[in-house]
Amino acid sequence: MLPVTIGPDGFWCAHDRPNAEFHSALNELLRAQAKEPPKAHAIAGAGVKRLRSEYSDKDMISLTLAAAERVIANGEVGEESAKTTEWRWRLISVLYHLYALQLPFTASEMCRLIDSGHGSAPPISRLVEYFRSHDLSPEACAALRRQRDACTARIGRDYRHVDVQNDLQLLDMLLWHDEWDQIDPAACWSERVRCDYRAMSGDRRRRWMALLRHIRGDAGSKPAKPWIKEAHIRLAAVGVEDFRTTIGGWFACFRRPEPVRLSVVGSHVLKGLLWCCTVARDPALTGAALPIVDAAWKPKRNLDKVMVALALLIDTMPVEEAWAALLPLQSAWGASQGRIERLAIKIAAARGIPEEQLRALNVLKPAPVAQPSVSEKRPSRKVALAGPSTGNGYEYFVAMLRVLQAR
Numbered sequence: 001m002l003p004v005t006i007g008p009d010g011f012w013c014a015h016d017r018p019n020a021e022f023h024s025a026l027n028e029l030l031r032a033q034a035k036e037p038p039k040a041h042a043i044a045g046a047g048v049k050r051l052r053s054e055y056s057d058k059d060m061i062s063l064t065l066a067a068a069e070r071v072i073a074n075g076e077v078g079e080e081s082a083k084t085t086e087w088r089w090r091l092i093s094v095l096y097h098l099y100a101l102q103l104p105f106t107a108s109e110m111c112r113l114i115d116s117g118h119g120s121a122p123p124i125s126r127l128v129e130y131f132r133s134h135d136l137s138p139e140a141c142a143a144l145r146r147q148r149d150a151c152t153a154r155i156g157r158d159y160r161h162v163d164v165q166n167d168l169q170l171l172d173m174l175l176w177h178d179e180w181d182q183i184d185p186a187a188c189w190s191e192r193v194r195c196d197y198r199a200m201s202g203d204r205r206r207r208w209m210a211l212l213r214h215i216r217g218d219a220g221s222k223p224a225k226p227w228i229k230e231a232h233i234r235l236a237a238v239g240v241e242d243f244r245t246t247i248g249g250w251f252a253c254f255r256r257p258e259p260v261r262l263s264v265v266g267s268h269v270l271k272g273l274l275w276c277c278t279v280a281r282d283p284a285l286t287g288a289a290l291p292i293v294d295a296a297w298k299p300k301r302n303l304d305k306v307m308v309a310l311a312l313l314i315d316t317m318p319v320e321e322a323w324a325a326l327l328p329l330q331s332a333w334g335a336s337q338g339r340i341e342r343l344a345i346k347i348a349a350a351r352g353i354p355e356e357q358l359r360a361l362n363v364l365k366p367a368p369v370a371q372p373s374v375s376e377k378r379p380s381r382k383v384a385l386a387g388p389s390t391g392n393g394y395e396y397f398v399a400m401l402r403v404l405q406a407r
Contacts, residue, residue, distance in 0.1 A: 173217030215272030
């Protein structure tokens with residue numbers, strides 16, 4: 001019988017196994033963690049840092065694969081116990097620090113890790129970073145879909161939807177780039193982008209892929225400076241004429257009366273393209289984007305981030321044009337989107353119109369009023385404002401624009 005080493009977690013490893021050295025290193029880490037359980041995560045980080053100074057990239061990858069293998073082995077123990085779970089979480093903390101190193105895994109190694117299960121797969125954020133510089137193969141997309149299905153299946157059992165919402169959005173954005181799944185034009189506006197991209201070839205396809213891959217599923221309400229800097233580079237590679245013509249084609253449907261469907265991932269795509277238009281600062285692109293406000297979107301709940309991105313684009317226009325373009329956007333979305341309202345105040349100030357005047361004319365929602373105490377409350381009656389009873393239609397805001405311009 002070949003000599004074997006039994007780790008503190010009960011994992012058996014024969015001495016002649018190719019990865020025996022890495023399992024020995026894991027044994028040392030696990031023993032150190034067991035001595036001070038409250039510090040297990042920090043001990044794992046220090047141990048990984050030490051091994052990084054001793055091992056090559058290839059060795060660190062082997063160590064990662066060994067740790068994932070071990071988590072799976074512990075997870076497949078016939079009878080789960082608190083002790084088994086504790087050892088598994090110690091190994092997962094080791095993997096956490098290993099994944100933070102962003103090691104140069106091959107495509108097959110990454111697929112193997114994605115499918116490893118029992119909590120040993122890389123965090124979604126690490127997968128996003130990995131695929132920023134690696135191609136999405138059919139095998140990788142299939143593995144990512146399995147991971148998404150597994151994550152979704154645990155909602156309501158192991159966690160709430162809100163706990164994994166960001167991860168699911170990141171996965172969906174990655175899988176939007178899957179070139180092997182079937183396109184469904186009726187599902188989302190962004191499917192026409194995918195369809196046109198798949199029809200591209202050669203250098204043009206490569207340049208557009210780089211630009212589309214720059215769109216994130218976890219970006220905030222305003223592009224960061226590094227994102228803008230990189231967008232300039234990728235836009236320049238695509239070329240002004242190609243970008244203007246292609247975006248014009250994708251945005252043409254916004255002028256039509258037919259409903260336009262928008263999924264959550266499609267809203268990220270549209271927001272990202274609007275950010276690219278903001279970087280490009282091309283009046284033709286701005287003109288193509290403005291009808292977004294009046295398009296017949298379904299469902300409207302996915303539009304918040306898109307309308308904020310449109311406001312950023314409007315902010316690049318000359319003040320006179322920006323004010324006229326912003327009024328319908330403020331009318332429809334300003335009450336729930338603070339950034340749009342702040343832009344309205346900014347552009348109005350540039351035209352010499354104070355904030356108080358905007359509020360008096362119902363261009364902005366009323367400023368918060370301090371609530372009186374119970375003893376101070378008295379019955380009140382509504383006071384009708386002069387002007388249209390709705391106070392929200394586009395025609396009303398155009399009329400208000402004329403009033404303000406005349407003052």
